Amino acid sequence: MFATGSFAEPWSSVRQRLRDRGLRWTPQRRTVVSVLAATRGHVTGAELVERCRAVDPSTIPSTVYRTLDVLEEIGLVRHGHGADGREEFHVRPEEEHGHLHCAGCGGRWEIGAEPAAAIVELLRVSDGFAVDLSHVTVVGRCPACTRAGTS
Amino acid sequence: MFATGSFAEPWSSVRQRLRDRGLRWTPQRRTVVSVLAATRGHVTGAELVERCRAVDPSTIPSTVYRTLDVLEEIGLVRHGHGADGREEFHVRPEEEHGHLHCAGCGGRWEIGAEPAAAIVELLRVSDGFAVDLSHVTVVGRCPACTRAGTS
DNA sequence: ATTAATGCAAACGGTTTGCACTACT
């Protein structure tokens, strides 16, 4: 949307947030943050590395992962695990949500706020369990694939 | 808790089931099957390898994984993914269930039949989604860890 | 001048694969 050099909230404050912790603002971190700012929902670590490489071919995986660590520390991303088991980073955790993953077509959807809240409440009541929505991935079949009946 | 009578004894017929498909009954497969027969609920691939090694120290990982493949083909196990991303094998014919995974203490519980059914129904209604319970892992905090307040 | 962060390479853990050999049928 805007490639002006400043990021939309909460990305614009990242530099300051890092500095407040005595951490540094580097070109590599800028790359990772810019990719994250353009990302809605979720990315796997490997995906993020690829996208960063598209921006800056000299991107090194370990730097990306280390950057993700510090971004998670300051609360800008949150990691969970997808249905395929890979690390999955959720961007803008203020909109925490679980995922639906279709085993038929591989599609992914977010679980809406109401069913999500219902699930949280359900497990709180039945098991006293405090669900972390960002870690919920439900596998099954989407309406289209259910109709298609592929097994 | 144990519905002993209502389920067939699937493990005793494995040999025949394999033969019917032109597959073979080997000491290695016997080991894997015996370990699975003694397993309730779920195991990761790595766990299974370890347990098999306890029975027969000469157990080789690739053999275990290959055996799991054929056992899945004949419907004796089903694989999913745990919260930590590792492959997880669900032993049948237990009823399918999701899991609760506590981020605090690492504990694991099965999601009970009623809340599970409620979740399935919920997502069916809200998204038309056909949930595969065996692939559901919900991460959060168990009652004890919630009380402890560890973050 | 500090010392956090990087680049690189190597290590990791769980899983998969290629291939010659073994052994079930």
Place this chain on the structure above:
DNA sequence: AGTAGTGCAAACCGTTTGCATTAAT
């Protein structure tokens, strides 16, 4: 005998780590 299955080692993939070097502060 024929071929499924094994053992082994090496490859794999995403991720992590050790360490000397670079660069933000």
